[in-house]
Amino acid sequence: MLYEHLGARPRIHDTAVIAPTAVVSGDVEIGAGCQVLHGAVITAEGGPITLGAHVIVMENALVRATAANAVRIGDHTLVGTLASIAGATVGEEVFLASGARVFNGAIVGARSEVRVNAIVQRRARVPEGTVVPIGWVAVGDPLQLFSPDRDAEIAAAQPDLDFPGHVFGVDRDTPDLMVQLTERYGSSLARHADDLPLGDARG
Structure with missing residues (x-):
């Protein structure tokens, strides 16, 4: 199903195929x-999404842009089942396996692989041709790779990420952090109440 959101409509190349149960909303361009x-x-969600040519987005994957972070996915990239990309740039010929997560401000270089359930943290830069192993966490610029059991090292490698501040505009030290975060984010998401359904991509 296609939706107009915040006055923007998806633009879909006539050779692209969108499943009838997929949702494409807002300022989205989908290539040949x-x-x-x-x-x-x-x-x-306030920022644009661009898919190059021959991108495959598998079942139940999520691609989300924000006003702060657009999404760009290069040609011949595969976004696996249950994978997610939030406000990130993904190069050409990248394989994001099932359950992979790429967070806001990250850049995944061309011909890289982010394997099953691996995570690319916010603002990480994954150089071209890198493999992030199954379940591992990619952090920083320059990139560091950690197995998931090294949580203290992962935290130490990214002390300035300020996820609530950057993504939601709320200071982490706010006493009622989750109250502020959910109310602000909820207000933003409530704008979907005015979305205009456009039918499916087959017209």
């Missing part, structure tokens, strides 16, 4: 030969 499969959600 793309495939967006059942249950996938591609939603531009």
Whole structure:
């Protein structure tokens, strides 16, 4: 299903195929030969999303842009089942395996692999041709790779990420952090109440 959001409509190349149960919302451009499969959600929450040519977004994957972080996915990239990209840039010929997560401000270089359940943290820069192993965490610039059991080292490698501040505009030291965060974010998401359904990509 396609939706107009915040006055912007998806632009889908006539050779792309969007499954009828996929959701494409807002300022989204989908290139030639793309495939967006059942249950996938591609939603531009105030920032644009661009998929190059021959990108495949598998079942139940999520691609989300924000006003602070657009999304760009290069040609011939595969976004696996249950994978998610939030406000990040992904190069050409990248493989994001099932359950992979790429967070705001990250850059994944061309011909890289982010394997099953691996995480690319916010603002990490994954150089071209890098493999992030199954379940591992990619952090920083220059990049460091950690197995998931090294949580103290992961935290130490990213002390200035300020996720609540950067993504939601709320200071981490706010006494009622989650109250502020959910109310601000909820207000932003409530703008979907005015979305205009456009039908599916087949017209």
